[in-house]
Amino acid sequence: MPFDPVILWTDALVYSLAATVIAIGWRMQRHTHLLTPWRRVTHSASGMAALTVLFFFILIGLLDTIHFRPALDKVSDNLGEKVYSVEVLSLFDIIVTPLRNRVEKTYSAPLSAHLYTKETVELPDGSQAREFTRLTFGGAHLEDPEVQRISDITERSIRGAAWGLLTWSLIVISLGMLLARWHKINFLQMHSKIWSGATETPWYVIMITLGLVLILLGIVVALSTHYHVLGTDKVGQDVLYQSLKSIRTGLVIGTLTTLIMLPFALLLGIAAGYFRGWVDDIIQYTYTTLSSIPSVLLIAAAVLMMQVYVETHPEMFDTILARADLRLLFLCIILGITSWTGLCRLLRGETLKLREMEYIQAAHAFAVSHWRIISRHILPNVMHIVLIAIVMDFSSLVLAEAVLSYVGVGVDPSMISFGTMINAARLEMAREPIVWWTLLAAFGFMFVLVLSINLFADAVQNAFNPRIKTLSERASRSSHRLGKMLQSNRPPSRPASADIPPEAKDNKVHS
Amino acid sequence: MMPLLEIAKLKTILNTGSAPIHAVDGLELKIFKGETFALLGESGCGKSMTALSIMRLLPEVAEIMKGHIKLDGNDLLLLPETDMRKVRGKRISMIFQEPMLSLNPVMTIASQIEEVLKQHFNLHHTNSQKRILELLQQVGIPDASRRMTEFPFQFSGGMKQRVMIAMALAGEPELLIADEPTTALDVTIQAQVLDLMRDLQQRTHMAILLITHDLGVVAEIAHRIAVMYAGEIIETATCKDFFQQPAHPYSQKLFAALPKRTKRNQGLAVISGNVPLLSQAFQGCRFAERCDHAWELCRQTVPEWTEIIPGHRVKCHLFSKENRSEYQVNLTEKQTASSVEAYHPTHHQDSALLNVTNLKIHFPISQGLLKHTVGYVKAVDGISLTITPGKTLALVGESGCGKTTVGKGICLLIPITEGSVQFNGSELTRLTRNQLRKKRAEFQIIFQDPYSSLNPKMRIVDILEEGMNILIPDHPHRIKPEQQLSSYQKENKIDELLQRVGLPPEAKWRYPHEFSGGQRQRIAIARALAVNPKLLICDEPTSALDVSVQAQILNLLRTLQQNLGLAYLFITHNISVVEYLADEVAVMYLGRIVERGYVDEVLNTPKHPYTQALLSSVPVIQATSKRPNCTHLKGELPSPANTPSGCYFHPRCPYVMPICRKIYPEKSTFSQTHSAHCYLYSQNQNSA
Numbered sequence A: 001m002p003f004d005p006v007i008l009w010t011d012a013l014v015y016s017l018a019a020t021v022i023a024i025g026w027r028m029q030r031h032t033h034l035l036t037p038w039r040r041v042t043h044s045a046s047g048m049a050a051l052t053v054l055f056f057f058i059l060i061g062l063l064d065t066i067h068f069r070p071a072l073d074k075v076s077d078n079l080g081e082k083v084y085s086v087e088v089l090s091l092f093d094i095i096v097t098p099l100r101n102r103v104e105k106t107y108s109a110p111l112s113a114h115l116y117t118k119e120t121v122e123l124p125d126g127s128q129a130r131e132f133t134r135l136t137f138g139g140a141h142l143e144d145p146e147v148q149r150i151s152d153i154t155e156r157s158i159r160g161a162a163w164g165l166l167t168w169s170l171i172v173i174s175l176g177m178l179l180a181r182w183h184k185i186n187f188l189q190m191h192s193k194i195w196s197g198a199t200e201t202p203w204y205v206i207m208i209t210l211g212l213v214l215i216l217l218g219i220v221v222a223l224s225t226h227y228h229v230l231g232t233d234k235v236g237q238d239v240l241y242q243s244l245k246s247i248r249t250g251l252v253i254g255t256l257t258t259l260i261m262l263p264f265a266l267l268l269g270i271a272a273g274y275f276r277g278w279v280d281d282i283i284q285y286t287y288t289t290l291s292s293i294p295s296v297l298l299i300a301a302a303v304l305m306m307q308v309y310v311e312t313h314p315e316m317f318d319t320i321l322a323r324a325d326l327r328l329l330f331l332c333i334i335l336g337i338t339s340w341t342g343l344c345r346l347l348r349g350e351t352l353k354l355r356e357m358e359y360i361q362a363a364h365a366f367a368v369s370h371w372r373i374i375s376r377h378i379l380p381n382v383m384h385i386v387l388i389a390i391v392m393d394f395s396s397l398v399l400a401e402a403v404l405s406y407v408g409v410g411v412d413p414s415m416i417s418f419g420t421m422i423n424a425a426r427l428e429m430a431r432e433p434i435v436w437w438t439l440l441a442a443f444g445f446m447f448v449l450v451l452s453i454n455l456f457a458d459a460v461q462n463a464f465n466p467r468i469k470t471l472s473e474r475a476s477r478s479s480h481r482l483g484k485m486l487q488s489n490r491p492p493s494r495p496a497s498a499d500i501p502p503e504a505k506d507n508k509v510h511s
Numbered sequence B: 001m002m003p004l005l006e007i008a009k010l011k012t013i014l015n016t017g018s019a020p021i022h023a024v025d026g027l028e029l030k031i032f033k034g035e036t037f038a039l040l041g042e043s044g045c046g047k048s049m050t051a052l053s054i055m056r057l058l059p060e061v062a063e064i065m066k067g068h069i070k071l072d073g074n075d076l077l078l079l080p081e082t083d084m085r086k087v088r089g090k091r092i093s094m095i096f097q098e099p100m101l102s103l104n105p106v107m108t109i110a111s112q113i114e115e116v117l118k119q120h121f122n123l124h125h126t127n128s129q130k131r132i133l134e135l136l137q138q139v140g141i142p143d144a145s146r147r148m149t150e151f152p153f154q155f156s157g158g159m160k161q162r163v164m165i166a167m168a169l170a171g172e173p174e175l176l177i178a179d180e181p182t183t184a185l186d187v188t189i190q191a192q193v194l195d196l197m198r199d200l201q202q203r204t205h206m207a208i209l210l211i212t213h214d215l216g217v218v219a220e221i222a223h224r225i226a227v228m229y230a231g232e233i234i235e236t237a238t239c240k241d242f243f244q245q246p247a248h249p250y251s252q253k254l255f256a257a258l259p260k261r262t263k264r265n266q267g268l269a270v271i272s273g274n275v276p277l278l279s280q281a282f283q284g285c286r287f288a289e290r291c292d293h294a295w296e297l298c299r300q301t302v303p304e305w306t307e308i309i310p311g312h313r314v315k316c317h318l319f320s321k322e323n324r325s326e327y328q329v330n331l332t333e334k335q336t337a338s339s340v341e342a343y344h345p346t347h348h349q350d351s352a353l354l355n356v357t358n359l360k361i362h363f364p365i366s367q368g369l370l371k372h373t374v375g376y377v378k379a380v381d382g383i384s385l386t387i388t389p390g391k392t393l394a395l396v397g398e399s400g401c402g403k404t405t406v407g408k409g410i411c412l413l414i415p416i417t418e419g420s421v422q423f424n425g426s427e428l429t430r431l432t433r434n435q436l437r438k439k440r441a442e443f444q445i446i447f448q449d450p451y452s453s454l455n456p457k458m459r460i461v462d463i464l465e466e467g468m469n470i471l472i473p474d475h476p477h478r479i480k481p482e483q484q485l486s487s488y489q490k491e492n493k494i495d496e497l498l499q500r501v502g503l504p505p506e507a508k509w510r511y512p513h514e515f516s517g518g519q520r521q522r523i524a525i526a527r528a529l530a531v532n533p534k535l536l537i538c539d540e541p542t543s544a545l546d547v548s549v550q551a552q553i554l555n556l557l558r559t560l561q562q563n564l565g566l567a568y569l570f571i572t573h574n575i576s577v578v579e580y581l582a583d584e585v586a587v588m589y590l591g592r593i594v595e596r597g598y599v600d601e602v603l604n605t606p607k608h609p610y611t612q613a614l615l616s617s618v619p620v621i622q623a624t625s626k627r628p629n630c631t632h633l634k635g636e637l638p639s640p641a642n643t644p645s646g647c648y649f650h651p652r653c654p655y656v657m658p659i660c661r662k663i664y665p666e667k668s669t670f671s672q673t674h675s676a677h678c679y680l681y682s683q684n685q686n687s688a
């Protein structure tokens, strides 16, 4: 085999998370009612734009999760077995190999052809001079950077943008064809519908976002083969590469932490609200105590303990990455433990309200067991709260990671993350002349990531919030009716509904 | 005579989503000085939107498209907002359905009324205080000088509604709009508030626009009436004409759907279908889909106004000149009394199905950090009742008297403090949780609110199956798969259940939110029936529903009783439902039963002063013989946490005697079945 697969702890969890998401999605396919709120999410323009951007982030994160150790060329002498490198790489690393390998000596500004610092060089005539030396890789193909650089960059950008546009039009055309087949109308009609915004899902917003992202991507790809688009850092590593690698760390912190805290919050919150009495007292007491300890202290203490442990047991980890990864997982766990209280409190309140609902009383009258009441009657009815809480927490966790790593109690210093990037930038900001691009890159990426998560979270919240639901549901129902009246050739979406008396369709909310 | 308020061609729409809802569509009405004008209609027909359009207080999504609203000849719709503010509260004021939500909880009553006064009059502080006192006295707040400095939460529902009325009167309005002013109140309190409104009107000669869905309330105080349906008015008449001869088929149906004692042996008329969606475009008569008389013309042309006799106008093709004579014949023929077989009351006494003795349910009131108990809410304080198989016992009483608690207590859904519940010979209170589970199939409960009694996340089939899976006879719990009904049998059973409650079998694949209130109540009934119970406890099953839907549910319950021999404990505050459905009645007051007996005995010759007051508070729907103005109850239900000494009813009783304040009266028996607890009658010596 040319590689030796490596599954780190967080990888395993991310895989299982992805599998769960796919499984849930598959299950929901068959239960249309579960899909309804999600369908409402797809009707939100800002939400869908955010999702399009998030798609790229998630793609990078997933690619960066597939880890392995590549085989080295030399074969070990005695056994004839392949020898694998000690360095663990990810699929993403392989794709962006040029970015990863083209390491300069030290700082260089974005798109520059020279180092950012003067160096003493030996001139051909033997004398020495201090000057900005040319970079080993960035702009190395230029003969006279002073003259050629700008035009070269422009030319490459245009070419990249053109590639982006081309890809985009291909996607738009094939998507249009798929949708046209789906809606059973012809291709041109579909396109005029998409671009006039007449589709329920705002496809034109998705297309425009996609277009912008692809053009940007085209430009970056075209430039990054010959330049450092976002410059290099102190040890000459490409900042763009670092920023891209940080995405996985952020996403892992955001998702795994929730995954870890969810069972606690669900179980304890619902148990407290449902059983009340002493169960409630104990759980309430626990989370009140826990949430009154400053969580930064708790995290710092736990992480430092962990650090000491790792340093005294170096034999446990065969690679640096494995060590860093364990620390990342540990950080997720400790963040999870300190952050379950909020959701738990919410769930307790909601369960207290639900347990008095008449359908729960009716279930008691049917001798339904506690466990069944919790799993069939309460859990599905608090899921919207859980979902809203998860997406809302996500961005704050990404930000928390940055802050903790900056303080030095976050991820392992060898792991690239937004926090470590910002931490490094602390010193650079004090330099003269100031090195601004690391901070700016970290800031920019984090901003886009968090903003799109927040926009998406808003869309989810609007779609799942029961109060808003009744109104928009009513609206969408009436729009369906109108749609049916206008184009009667469309087959009714649900054949069974034809047999139900008309009053069944009126499900107005009683005042 | 010039009308005080004239609305012409009013059209108000709500912009929600792509299809606007035409909440008010071409509404016309005239209200004259000094009259009470009732706007009657089922929920969702646009009554409230009409009221809010007049006040120009519509929600943001709403918009008045066209029309005139003229107050004394001036079009309110043309006024700028600043002038409109001078009209609101001064010339037109409004009271709302929920008195709890319309008062500011952090301001005293006096300061809230003062705000209104400041807005419209230039009064000095002492003068305004005097005026506030006067207003509160006018609406019958006892001890007004002290209570005006209290906060809304210190007032009961009825008192809050009085305060609202006082506030509305502060500006000495010419027109008072009352949107369902008594819907949230009990009958005895409703009677008080209606008395007050009638009385105030006679004194101040203001006009009242009364919005309601209750024919009884209309009969009590209205002079003229307009019936509203799907955003428009379909009939207007004087109250007398209307109650003597309602003309529009819809109005007639409303009357036919009312439960009454005289209809005991028949089914109630139902209006098929539901109020149409207001987002659709109408062609022809809006009632056509549900009308028994509808023909071609109705579906094509919108009917015009026709005047039957002076002052009685109706919007129906039946009354236009060409068709008139024909209809007069039909009218007598087509009176549809959907046939439920004649019902034969059999008075045989067999062994009791349910026997409750001295049931007490007290809720502890805990206070302070350590949650020590400082007292008890005596929600149910020693009641006894018996239900025989196949019979209906109605439990009647004001809200807060503990009716629902009794129902839940009998089902053992809440812990019982004391007393015994014997069901079919076995003592339920002594069973363990597991033993009780085996029994649960035999008694089931139906709740008041059809919107919260079905789990919104479960399909109808899952809802119906849940009980079946657990409570199939002989396999009370933990059934192994092979012992369960085969899925085929189960599906058959579910289809049968749905059919029995009048729903198509396809309904089982759908979710509760796709059904209307009445349909949900049917599903709740089907769910209870799924486990073949012998006793159904119905906790106000129709109080959240419109009259026409109520009729459907009552018909269903009656048919089920006949076919399956079910016994009902029917908990309600609606006397006409009791008259229609019940065999026996128990009247409850503050956690105790004060009178019980057969329906005829209790309703014809009520003995207990409370029963008498309760019956006289019920609005009577008969324009011809307005009943003599009998004494309405004063005061309100005391708190069950702090019950009065002696007879619980003594603070409100018109016949109170010294002994009533000291010892709770023993039972007085009037016949084998009829008894009451009151000192007015000779006491049984030995019975407890």
Ligand SMILES: Nc1ncnc2c1ncn2[C@@H]1O[C@H](COP(=O)(O)OP(=O)(O)OP(=O)(O)O)[C@@H](O)[C@H]1O
Pocket (backbone or CB within 6 Å): A508, A510, A511, B014, B016, B021, B023, B041, B042, B043, B044, B045, B046, B047, B048, B049, B050, B059, B061, B213, B278
């Ligand atoms: N804020 C709102 N947004 C959207 N639709 C509304 C709103 N308020 C009312 N509606 C709709 O407008 C119609 C008329 O409502 P309205 O409140 O006037 O009915 P109503 O006759 O007073 O009913 P009820 O007796 O239940 O109070 C109904 O279909 C209702 O669903």
Ligand code: SF4
Pocket (backbone or CB within 6 Å): B248, B249, B250, B285, B286, B287, B288, B289, B291, B292, B293, B294, B295, B298, B303, B315, B316, B317, B318
């Ligand atoms: S116009 Fe026709 S459909 Fe409408 S109420 Fe009259 S008879 Fe019925």
Ligand code: SF4
Pocket (backbone or CB within 6 Å): B608, B609, B610, B647, B648, B649, B650, B653, B654, B655, B656, B657, B660, B665, B677, B678, B679, B680
């Ligand atoms: S016992 Fe006395 S207070 Fe009670 S109802 Fe009878 S007369 Fe009235």
Ligand SMILES: [Mg+2]
Pocket (backbone or CB within 6 Å): A511, B047, B048, B180
């Ligand atoms: Mg209303």
